[in-house]
Amino acid sequence: MxxxxxxxxxxxxxxxxxxxxxxxxxxxxxxxxxxxxxxxGGAAEGGNGERVTLKIEVFDRGNTPTGMTIQDNYMTRYVQESFGDPNNIDVEFVPVPRSEEIEKLNVLMSSGSNVPDIVFTYDPNTFNRYASQGGLTDVGPLLDEHAPNLKAFLGDDVLEYGKFEGTQFSIPAKRSNTGKYSSFIRQDWLDALGMPVPTTTDELYETLKAFKEQDPGQTGGQVIPFGMTIASAQYETMLWSFIEPLSDEERFTLTQQLGSNDYPTLLPGFKEGLAFMNKLYNEGLISKDFGLDEDKKKFYEDISSGKTGFFSEDDVNLYYENGTYDILKANEANANVLPIDVFTNSEGKYVKPKYAPNGMYIMIPKSSQRSVEAMKYLEWMASDDHLFHIQNGVEGENFTLEDGIPVALENPSQEAIDRMFISGDMAIISNGKQLGSEEDNMKARKLQFPTRYQEDVALAQEIANRDTVEMVVTGRPIEAQTKYATTLQDKFNELIVKSTMASPDQFDTVFENMLNDYMTNGGQAILDERTQLYAELNG
Amino acid sequence: MSFKSYFTRYWQLYALVVLPLAYFLIFRYGPMYGIQIAFKDFNFFQGILGSQWIGFDAFREVFGMRDFYLALRNTLMLNFLDLLVSFPAPLILAILLYEMKIVWFKRLSQTVLYIPHFISWVIIGGIVYQVFGTQSGMINNLITSIGFEAIPFLTSKNEWLVTYLLVGVWQSAGWGTIIYLAALTGINKELFEAASIDGAGRLKRIWHITLPGLKSTIVILLIINLGNMISIGFDRPYVIGNLAVREYSDVLSTFVYRVGLQSGQYTMATVVGLFQAVVGMIFVLGANYTSKKLTDESIL
Known part of the structure; x- marks a missing residue:
């Protein structure tokens, strides 16, 4: 049993x-x-005029108005009717959350069959990685054959950014305005102290000290003379002004491009810049918690509650409807923020970084069976007034034309507002409004803002474009940059935070230690590779 | 009993097991196929099978990284300190609650203590920042208003460590009491009566009855905790940590996130994952063996 x-x-x-x-x-x-x-199954249909499906990535920012979806809204219907139906194509949009763009794209790309026919990223390293692993379609021939308008729209300079080792593996979007940063000061505080607007770094330092000691904003001891975070918009303008004038060779070899920005880590003058920041910190002139503020939340909070006297920021970020400036004015009716240029370099110039002329990298995965249709879609967007329509909406409902420049209507209907929620993310071939010239682009950008701020916006834009430093074009991807960029961006921020927060007598030691850490984690590899490449190109 | 009659009688039981079994096969054993990524130069577009074998190269690279050792040290350090601080907390709380005689107060405190467990770490991170910030945190505002120096709770490494540990206790201690309270209901009440008749005070009763009654629960939880020594949740160190205290706050999970997911180096992420799994297994078996020897309690 x-x-x-x-x-x-x-x-x-x-x-x-x-x-x-x-x-x-x-x-x-x-x-x-x-x-x-x-x-x-999809491939078989391609040639013989049957209806095919084109899948296109779209950023999902979670801001879809009620009654619409990210895949079905005014813009997607417009694309389907104007582009899809005449060409016998079903256009399908594949949402990717904006905040996890790269992670999600990595997953989509490695899934092979589910990847959209058009994908994009802002991260040049991700583009380089895909290209070097052989996952992208060479779009050069497709551009020549199917996309004359797109080629003309982008121009050769922009297209150059989309090449990987000489092959056109991506189509870079065109940026309409390459200015980045301006600085801002509380004019009403200056008036209260009877001080002039500072025009040099030294004058600014005196002003900041006066803000701290005399507290013209009557914050009750909570004053933050210089608003700071660990996001690049807040520290870059200051740090770059300390960089010494460079020879072409130095610029090429010592610059470190991590992600889509050039980093000044190894440039002469960088340490002096940090020493200045260290001094500001130890004298209580910048926020004690700046190293925690990666998303700028506290930064905006302090500006809008009237605690901050001076700061640098993306040129137009303050001026949105119900934005930071509006909130500040609601809290303090007399608040007056003036855009200024103040960080002078050794030559008395207001140097600051600017954007590369390209926006994101648009790619067609190698596994895509719809590369021709994908190119036709981009060509469609660059043709006639399609891009204009996507960016500006309907005349009379969203905007009126003044001298050929669209001006946003003061009180658009809810329907008109709702149709534009995805406008920027649909217009993938362009970053910012395109009206033919940089001057008109900036004018159009200004006119998007509330009338009461348009003068300030114009001034801030002008400052952002003054004395800018161009990014270094290496002509060939630096492998070490692709590999170490994320780690090094992190190390760079750590270097700034640690050096700034060190006591003044510890500054040198901390800086050297952190720099050493940066170098051993890939900084040296990038330096070596760039030095070698420079020798090769100029040897 | 013949097989046929056995099966007709008990087939439901086997049917019930099929689902969990399928779950484990698909979601626990299936992904092990991907372990080979650790030994390959993973290429997105070639897939796992198409990628080149590279032997132990990726292991050499990871073990050569200073940051890996830092993350490993921090993982062990934070977990060990957590064990010291956070492990006894729910036990003490449970005994306190158990000794309470006013039922409504007991229930109320239990609920109040649970609630933090249901708050996501992202939100806790925001609260921590508002409360413990140096420039304008609530506590430091209070400290500076009475004339003392602000304490860098979040930006100086030792202070940060204390903040990290105590926030952990605040978040999890209440929830942790549940298991102990359940175990406590299993203790025979007569033991307490008998002991008090014999003249045992409250502390003596806790020492001689309550604690021995909880012994096996404590040991099992300890073994589980030890097994998790090498793995650490992502949210808490990521959210509470910051650049100023990176020396302490960078742990294996945040390291994997940065190196693996953000930089797309899946091979290295897999290497670290595999390393964690192997070391974790050694820890569990070791703890289990030791406990079997010392107390006769074990889970295997």
Whole structure:
């Protein structure tokens, strides 16, 4: 009895195992047959004029108005009607959350069959990685054959940024305005102290000290003379003004491009810049918690509650409807923020970084069967007034034309507002409004803002474009940059935070330690590679 | 009993097991296929099978990184300190609650203590920043208003460590009491009566009855905790940590996130994951073995 029972048990367990195995095999085969079908099935339809599906990535910022979805809204319908139907194409939009853009794109790309036919990223390293792993379609021939308008729109300079080792593996979007930063000061505080607007770094330092000691904003000891965070917009203008004038060779070899920005880590003068920041910190002139404020939340809070006297920021960020400036004015009716240029370098110039002329990298994955349709879509966007329509909406409902420049209507209907929620993310071939010239682009940008701020916006834009430093073009991707960029961006921020927060007598030691850490984690590799490349190109 | 009659009688039980079994096969064993990424130069577009074998190269690279050791040290350090500080907290709380005689107050405190467990770490991070910030945190505002120096709770590494540990206790201690309270209901009440008749005071009763009654629960939880020594949640160190205290706050999970997901180096992320799994297993088996030897309690 006992034996038989054991025997039964053994038979059962082997049986269970078999069924489990069968079950899991079923699962696996089900999955793979699914995968197998979607691709070749689509391919077969391509040539003979049958209706095909084009999948396009779109950023999802979670701001979809009620009654619409990210895949079905005014803009997607416009695309379907104007582009899809005449070409016998079903356009399908694949949402990717804006905040996890790269992670999600990595997953989509490695999934092979589910990847959209048009994908994009702002991160040059991600683009380089995909290109070097052989995952992208060479769009050069497609551009020549199908996209004359797009080529003309972008121009050769911009297209150059989309090349990887000489091959056009991506189509870079065109940026309408390359200015980045301006600085801002509380004019009403200056007036209260009877001080002039500072025009040099030294004058600014005196002003900041006066803000701290005399508290003209009556914050009750909570004054933050210089608003600071660990986001680049707040520290870059200041740090770059300390960089010494460079030879072409120095610029090429010592610059470190991490992500889409050039970093000054190794440039002469960088340490002096940090020493200045250290001094500001230790004298209580910048926020004690700046190293925690990565998303600028506290930064904006302090500006709008009237605690901050001076700061640097993206040129137009203050001026949105119900934005930071509006809130500040609601809290303090007399608040007056003036855009200024103040950080002078050794030559008395207001140097500051600018954007590269390209925006994001638009790519067609190699596995895509719809590369021709994808190119046609981009060409469609660059043709006629399609881009204009996507960026500005409907005349009379969203905007009126003044001298050929669209001016936003003062009180648009809810329907008109709702249709524009996705406008910027649909207009993938352009970063910012395109009206033919940089001057008109900036004018149009200004006119998007509330009338009461348009003068300030114009001034801030002008400042952002003054004495800018161009990014260094290496002509060939630096492999070490692709590999170490994320780690090094982090190390760079750590270097800034640690050096700034060190006591003045510890500054040198901390700076050297952190720089050493930066170098061993890839900084040296980038330096070596750039030095070698420079020798090769100029040797 | 023949197999047929056995099966017709008990098939439901096997049917019930099929789902969990399938779950484990698909979601726990299936992904192990991906472990080979650790030994390959993973290429997005070639997939796992198409990528080149590179042997132990990625291991050499990871083990050569200073940041990896830093993250490893921090993981062990934070977990160990957490074990010292956070492990006894729910036990003490549970005994305190158990000794309470006013039922409504007991229930109320229990609920109040649970609530933090349901708050996401992202939100706790925001609260911590508002409360403990140096420039304008609530506590430092109070400290500076009575004339003392502000304390850098979040930006100086040792102060940060204390903040990290105590926030952990605040978040999890209440929830942790549940298991102990459940175990406590299993203790025979007569033991307490008998002990008090024999003249045992409250502390003696706790020492001689309550604690021994919880012994096996404590040991099991300890084994589980030790097994998790090498793995650490992502949210808490990521959210509470910051650049100024990176020396302490960068742990294996945040390291994997940065190196693996953000930089797209899946091979290195897999190497760290595999390393964690192997070391974690050694810890569990070790703790289990030790506990079996010392107390006769074990989970395997």
């Amino acid at each position: 006992n034996r038989q029972h054991t025997h039964n048990k053994r038979r059962m367990s082997s049986k269970a195992l078999v069924s489990a195995v069968v079950l899991s095999t079923l699962f696996v085969s089900a999955c793979s047959s699914n995968n197998g079908q979607s691709n070749p």
